[in-house]
Amino acid sequence: MDECFDAVYRWFTLNGLALNPDISEAIVVGIVALDPGTRAPSALFHLPALPFLCPKVSAVRGSLWTARCLSTVTSTVCKTASQHIRALRRIRKFVTLDDSKNIAAAVVGSRLDYCNALLYGASEANINKLQRVQNSLARAALLGDTRSSATQNLADLHWLPVRDRINYKVALLTFKTLSTHRPTYLHDLL
Secondary structure, three states: OHHHHHHHHHHHHHOOOOOOHHHEEEEOOEEEEEOOOOOOEEEEEEOOOOOEEEEOOOOOOOOOOOHHHHHHHHHHHHHHHHHHHHHHHHHHHHOOHHHHHHHHHHHHHHHHOOOHHHHOOOOHHHHHHHHHHHHHHHHHHHOOOOOOOHHHHHHHHOOOOHHHHHHHHHHHHHHHHHHHOOOHHHHHHO
């Protein structure tokens, strides 16, 4: 694992990127290997050299998404989305309603929806953080005040609440995998 971190650190350095291994955590994603002859599970193996870095966590653990890392990722998403919301509020009166909706949808698509299937089964606290950001974004896009109904704003924008967006994405991925048999590694698990 140390050799993998050294290789990643060298690659980051050569490509002008910063990586501080003292405040990063690697999450090693393990999958069950299938014996080609019997298609039965054999030994658990880890994907080599694919550490996903989670900022501000000090120890390296061999587990999947830890609650602490998931909370950190959620907080980071909320922070960056809040910056976009503040920028939208500054320009909102100068753009049309359609342009405002498009900007807001782009923020939702790039920040709140990105890899949100990983949040399936996440704690209510993490989901509520993301829901507050989505509600704030909807108010900013529609020029609503703090007393406007979040449910109505989401309906006006044709947006699902965060928990439903996550469930929809997981259900869609499952449906596509079952109907197309692609990717095979997911189809075999289903």
